[in-house]
Amino acid sequence: MTEPATEFPPPKILTLSPAHKPILITQGAEGRLYKTPSPFQPNKFCALKYRPPKPYRHPILDARLTKARISSEAKVLDRCYREGVPVPAVLAKDAAAGWMMIEWIEGEPVRVGINTWLGERPEDDAVVDSNQEDETALIDLMKRIGVAVGALHRTGVVHGDLTTSNMMLRPWAEDGLPNGNGSNSEKAKAVAGDVVVIDFGLAMQSQSDEDRAVDLYVLERAFASTHPRAERLFHHILDSYREAFKKAPSVLNKLEDVRMRGRKRSMLG
Amino acid sequence: MSKRPAATETCDPATTSKRPKPPSSVTMALERIQLEHIPPNYRVYGALFRDVSNASFLQTQLLSRNPEFEYAFIDASTIVSRAHLLAAVWNAVYTSIEGNLRTPNVHSEVVASLNTNNNIADGYRRWGITPDKTKDLAVIKILTSSETLPDAEQEKEAEKVWTHLTAQIQGRPAELTNQELAQVTDWQKVRKYYKLNGVPVLDQTKDEVEKRKKMESLAIMGMALRGL
Ligand SMILES: Nc1ncnc2c1ncn2[C@@H]1O[C@H](COP(=O)(O)OP(=O)(O)OP(=O)(O)O)[C@@H](O)[C@H]1O
Numbered sequence: 001m002t003e004p005a006t007e008f009p010p011p012k013i014l015t016l017s018p019a020h021k022p023i024l025i026t027q028g029a030e031g032r033l034y035k036t037p038s039p040f041q042p043n044k045f046c047a048l049k050y051r052p053p054k055p056y057r058h059p060i061l062d063a064r065l066t067k068a069r070i071s072s073e074a075k076v077l078d079r080c081y082r083e084g085v086p087v088p089a090v091l092a093k094d095a096a097a098g099w100m101m102i103e104w105i106e107g108e109p110v111r112v113g114i115n116t117w118l119g120e121r122p123e124d125d126a127v128v129d130s131n132q133e134d135e136t137a138l139i140d141l142m143k144r145i146g147v148a149v150g151a152l153h154r155t156g157v158v159h160g161d162l163t164t165s166n167m168m169l170r171p172w173a174e175d176g177l178p179n180g181n182g183s184n185s186e187k188a189k190a191v192a193g194d195v196v197v198i199d200f201g202l203a204m205q206s207q208s209d210e211d212r213a214v215d216l217y218v219l220e221r222a223f224a225s226t227h228p229r230a231e232r233l234f235h236h237i238l239d240s241y242r243e244a245f246k247k248a249p250s251v252l253n254k255l256e257d258v259r260m261r262g263r264k265r266s267m268l269g
Numbered sequence: 270m271s272k273r274p275a276a277t278e279t280c281d282p283a284t285t286s287k288r289p290k291p292p293s294s295v296t297m298a299l300e301r302i303q304l305e306h307i308p309p310n311y312r313v314y315g316a317l318f319r320d321v322s323n324a325s326f327l328q329t330q331l332l333s334r335n336p337e338f339e340y341a342f343i344d345a346s347t348i349v350s351r352a353h354l355l356a357a358v359w360n361a362v363y364t365s366i367e368g369n370l371r372t373p374n375v376h377s378e379v380v381a382s383l384n385t386n387n388n389i390a391d392g393y394r395r396w397g398i399t400p401d402k403t404k405d406l407a408v409i410k411i412l413t414s415s416e417t418l419p420d421a422e423q424e425k426e427a428e429k430v431w432t433h434l435t436a437q438i439q440g441r442p443a444e445l446t447n448q449e450l451a452q453v454t455d456w457q458k459v460r461k462y463y464k465l466n467g468v469p470v471l472d473q474t475k476d477e478v479e480k481r482k483k484m485e486s487l488a489i490m491g492m493a494l495r496g497l
């Protein structure tokens with residue numbers, strides 16, 4: 001096996017100083033994400049999002065596309081941050097070189113938190129623990145997701161790839177943790193924290209009910225396939241979305257249409 | 270400088286403020302600033318001068334391109350925090366490495382980097398040293414050599430810079446800490462320059478410490494998105 005570092009040489013920016021080895025977090029189709037020290041904040045990390053050149057694209061077109069995508073993602077982050085939507089702040093960027101650095105969000109993706117909460121029970125145990133008290137923490141997380149998505153849509157941004165992997169759970173300060181005892185509080189810890197939305201690579205500005213409904217539909221489908229055993233709790237996300245966002249009712253009406261189209265499409269094969 | 274142990278050469282403001290008072294503050298106030306993702310043959314020094322009385326003379330040296338005055342002189346009242354200033358310094362060094370300077374040199378680039386648009390003259394006017402107006406001055410000196418400088422050489426270099434600065438600047442030397450900077454920030458200016466008035470996230474934030482952190486982030490973001 002070759003070293004990943006040999007297969008994917010890091011961008012030049014990460015080779016300027018020999019002092020640190022960047023950590024490759026993900027290698028996607030479009031880009032890579034590294035964890036690396038913040039350039040100017042001591043003892044802090046940042047996430048460096050890098051879109052390497054695509055050898056199969058014409059170089060001039062490729063450079064233009066990369067630059068536009070980095071700039072667009074940075075612009076959306078700025079807009080969301082200003083409006084109070086919980087997103088990482090942008091620290092620096094060189095769109096022509098294909099990278100931007102954003103604030104490192106501590107914690108795990110929401111996907112991991114929910115799966116930890118659900119535990120390792122067999123797949124066919126379709127019903128989440130029927131103990132009402134036990135479910136409170138998870139339902140609470142669902143509500144926070146709905147609030148975050150509502151805030152996002154209120155600013156006139158649709159995400160384009162809403163999944164529980166594209167949301168982080170930033171831990172609360174220790175005293176913010178719900179107290180309790182035994183495994184119940186351990187489980188609750190897994191779903192504690194502020195929901196921070198990340199990965200605006202496919203985001204765009206839109207105020208249309210249709211676009212917003214598609215955003216919710218993508219989340220609904222992703223949620224059902226990632227967390228089938230919590231699917232019956234998904235409506236809590238929509239409920240809190242409705243409460244958080246004034247224009248939610250017409251979006252949720254549209255969501256019915258979008259679901260219908262989705263079903264038809266899957267029936268046609 | 271020579272007596273300072275290497276471990277205190279950090280840009281952590283907490284550590285900086287805990288540093289024991291030096292016998293002569295004049296020899297100790299120039300700090301070697303550590304930045305990440307720049308080559309080791311780049312050295313960044315910084316200091317703060319309070320109650321400066323000869324801003325007019327200093328600006329004249331810059332305008333006449335006096336080669337002895339290759340510094341970034343920044344009006345400290347426009348600075349939110351240490352990280353805000355260092356973001357501009359880092360950007361200037363990076364831009365210089367990439368060969369993409371938009372201004373005559375890396376020092377003027379520091380000042381221009383504080384701007385949220387590409388108007389360079391506007392950047393100098395707002396963030397640079399201004400006769401009669403600048404009272405508190407942040408100074409940045411960036412030096413490079415083809416090789417990484419041995420410690421002894423680097424200390425000599427820093428002492429030389431410091432001797433020159435203290436001879437030329439009429440003001441009280443201070444350190445570039447968040448604490449010192451907070452005493453001189455002109456929030457009205459900062460809010461105007463970084464378009465922070467009426468920004469929802471600031472209105473939503475009640476805690477003053479949190480609010481400052483957000484203003485810092487917004488200023489840095491404004492710089493990162495310059496021209497977009
Ligand atoms: N700011 C951040 N702080 C901490 N972790 C992050 C941050 N941004 C991303 N990550 C981690 O890296 C993973 C990938 O990041 P991201 O989703 O932005 O990239 P991507 O899916 O490759 O992007 P794209 O869909 O635009 O190609 C995330 O799922 C998350 O685990």
Ligand SMILES: [Mg+2]
Nearest residue numbers: 165166198199
């Ligand atoms: Mg992603």
